[in-house]
Amino acid sequence: MKKAIVFGAGISGRGSRKTLEKMGYKVFLVDDKIGISSEKGIEILNNDKIGLFIKSPGTPYTHLVERAIELDIEVLDDIELGYRYKISNGIKGKIIATTGTNGKTTVTSKISELLEVAGFKSKVCGNIGFSFSETILENPDLDFYVLEASSYQLENIKQFKADIALVVNLSPDHLSRYRDLDHYYDTKFKIGNNQKENDYFIVNTSCSEVLKRLDEISGTKIFIGTALSNFEEKTYLKEEQIISEDEFILETSLASLKGRHNLENMLFIITVGKILNISTEIIREFLYSTKNLEHRMENCFNYGKVEFVNDSKGTNIDSTKFAVEAFKNPILICGGFDKNLNLAPLEELIKKNVKEVYLIGEISDKIEEGLMKINYPKDRIFNLKYLDSVLKELKFKLKKNEKETVLFSPATSSFDQFKNFEERGRIFKELVKSYFS
Structure with a gap:
């Protein structure tokens, strides 16, 4: 029987396994959280005649992938x-x-x-x-x-x-x-x-x-x-x-x-x-x-004259730039996973266009430091690390009769605190409703 390894048990990996089984393969699903361990996967590579290795997109190039390449096993993706x-x-x-x-x-x-x-x-x-x-x-x-x-x-x-x-x-x-x-x-x-x-x-x-x-x-x-x-x-x-x-x-x-x-x-x-x-x-x-997509410039809640916009899909600086420039002096919530990008364009964007900034995630200290260097007012920076802390703070500050736009556009990925941008956006909307309903 033909044999294959699928590395990663997310949506892509589970779909690959189903397709391979239809194609007549015996499939070993390797995932250190919910499947066969990577260590066991290397044993399978060494001892079984594996014909195909499917790497899920979110998985890094670990020793398991490197070993498959060393053994001249074809490494593919789900596409x-x-x-x-x-x-x-x-x-x-x-x-x-x-x-x-x-x-x-x-x-x-x-x-x-x-x-x-x-x-x-x-x-x-x-x-x-x-x-x-x-x-x-x-x-x-x-x-x-x-x-x-x-x-x-x-x-x-x-x-x-x-x-x-x-x-x-x-x-x-x-x-x-x-x-x-x-x-x-x-x-x-x-x-x-x-x-x-x-x-x-x-x-x-x-x-x-x-x-x-x-x-x-x-x-x-x-x-x-x-x-x-x-x-x-x-x-x-x-x-x-x-x-x-x-x-x-x-x-x-x-x-x-x-x-x-x-x-x-x-x-x-x-x-x-x-x-x-x-x-x-x-x-x-x-x-x-046609309608805007969920998590992309989504007007998700109104608190009197205060508009909350969920742009969790804003996972890079250019995307957040488009969102910020669509509003006049929004209150911006941003931050998350550190992708090692040059943050200067984001900092200049905030200095030029943002009324106040609330920072979350592992990159928050780096953004705060950059904003201080370009003289963005310290009293307009709120480095609160977590979304819940941000919404709790805004609950005490925002007034229903004053027009504001609260824009959640992180400018980076979510992996430090959330599974993906969908979960991040969903939690943002839940927190807004729990504090402002």
């Missing part, structure tokens, strides 16, 4: 496994794959929703919370698999190919994982690997790091941008309108997705719709009526 299962079983649904530093969840979710409105069978998967391989396994009759791929999930792809690939944008992130920014950006660009001329790669001409990598694109390039340039963008902004192939699509002021970052997101959504021949009327009505 690659799902693609191979799809091809070997003649599953015909097309893959629309999205990555980028910011906006990829919105773009992925809204593309899938648009496809469903237009009458296609579609599901989101990948980094958005569903194993890619398991989604293909359980839904072989879909028209489209709309995949959100993090850089972690793209590290070990080999044969994977997207019919339509998107890199929304590239900005600094995850330097605790990658040796430098080019390493991180190049890993993101693997989403276009193996494309042919009949596949599409949507190029954001507003992102300089994307433009640096044009020679790496093997699919047909479709250019989009926030302005018309010498790239002759297919979809672009013109004053307060979005135009695609010289056709008016929508008035940006009427779109339900607000904020400068969502203008860029809509360019991708519209362009995918146009590639797939979805009518302008359907696209326009969809973007005039």
